[in-house]
Amino acid sequence: MTLIELCEERGVKVYVATHGRAYDPADPRDRRSLLEDALDSEHESAKISARTLRGLDANVRDGKPHGICPFGYDREYEIRQGKRVPVRLRKTGNRTVKASWPSLVSEELFHDVQAIISEPSRRTTTRGPQVHEFTRAMTCDVCDGPVSVSYKRNRESYVCKTRSCVRISKEAVDELMTGLTVAYLARPDVYADQAPPAELAQLKLTLGALDGVRADLKELEEAEPKxxxxxxxxxxxxxxxxxxxxxxEVAAVELSRPNRLASLFSPEGNVMSRWLRTPVPVQRAIVALLFTPGVLGQPRIKRGKFGPADLAACERMEFRRDTD
Structure with missing residues (x-):
């Protein structure tokens, strides 16, 4: 409609090749023909879309394949009414459905991997080598903005990246954060936090309940109300x-989540020396696990009492916990 009105205002005619003639939007009869064709085209497009979505939804419910075959997979076909029809591969956006072919890995392993790669703090791209282990863990207490490292007058500082609300000595903060990290990693009870048998039993019950709900959903979706x-x-x-x-699904992921800390760092030997030898990307992964409201607290840098950098790090750092 907008296009037709603009053509009418500017005296532009529309030539339709399949009709072999030009239409004048200013002419009522020509205008009606253009509008009828536009309406017919939109209606046909909507019908095609509805049919396609019905087919996609049916494939999802049945766990049948659709779309491009991912790398590492082979598509299997069978002949139906003289046509080759794909029968194995299933992927649908962010949803996970029960596929109609044997799984490559166990469902528990699948959830373990998904928990790792879907971690919000996990970064999949980087502009260069990671050299600072604590930057992503800290937040400006003034504006809740991220913190970055600044080099000024041959001195390293942590600075609010958004508004430069706060500035604090990097050396002092690193000493404080490293001490807290190593003290926590040296605790034997930290590494005893593996999934107990009760949680494994609960995971099986949860997965069983999930299968039941999915079966009920499939039955209702196929129902034809009268x-x-x-x-x-x-x-x-x-x-x-x-x-x-x-x-x-969320409960199953939480119950099957592995003890990631045990896989990243072992408390054997001198913990401090092992921490200092640990690669920075691994250090950052450990820091992301520890400095959260549920563990050691989320580090926040406060403004100094008389200026941006006049107090010691221990006085200007707040570790906010769930109970705060």
Whole structure:
């Protein structure tokens, strides 16, 4: 409509090759023809889209393959009504569905890996080598902005990256943060936090409940309501079951989450010397695990009492916990 109105205002005619003639948007009959063709095209596009989405949803429910075959996989076909039809491969956005082919790994291992690669703090790209182990852990207490390293007058400082609200000696902060990190890593009880049998049993129950909810969803989605009231009840039930499935998926991931700290750092020998020899990317991963509200607290840099950098690091650093 906008295009047709603009053409009318500017005296532009539209030539339709398949009709073999030019249309004048200022002419009522020509205008109606253009609008009818536009409406027909939009309607046909909507019908194609609806049919395609129905097919995609059906494939998702049945765990059937669709789309480009990922690297490392071979697509299998079978002949149906004289046509080659793919029967194995299944991927659908951020959703995980039960596939119709044998799995490559166990469901527990899948959730373990997903928990690692979907970690919000995990960075998949970098502009260069990582050289500072604590920068991503700290936050400006004034504006909640990130903290970066600044080199000024041959002195290293941690500075608020957003508004330069705070500045503090990097050497003093590193000494404080390193002491807290090493003290925590040296505790034997930290590494005893493996999944106990009770959690493994709960994981199996959770996965079983998830399979049951998914089966109920599939049955309801395939149902054909006879009345409008029945359709509304089914729609509400599907909405509730989808929420339950999402909650169970989150619970399963949490129950199957491995003790990542044990895989990153072993407390054997001199902990301080081992920490100093640990590569910076690994140090940063450990720091991301420890300096959270649920463990050692989220580090926040406060302004100095009389200026931006006049107090000691221990007085200007706040480690905010869940109980704060």
């Amino acid at each position: 009345t409008l009231a029945e359709a509304r009840v089914i729609a509400r039930t599907i909405d509730r079951l989808e929420r339950e499935a999402a909650e169970l």
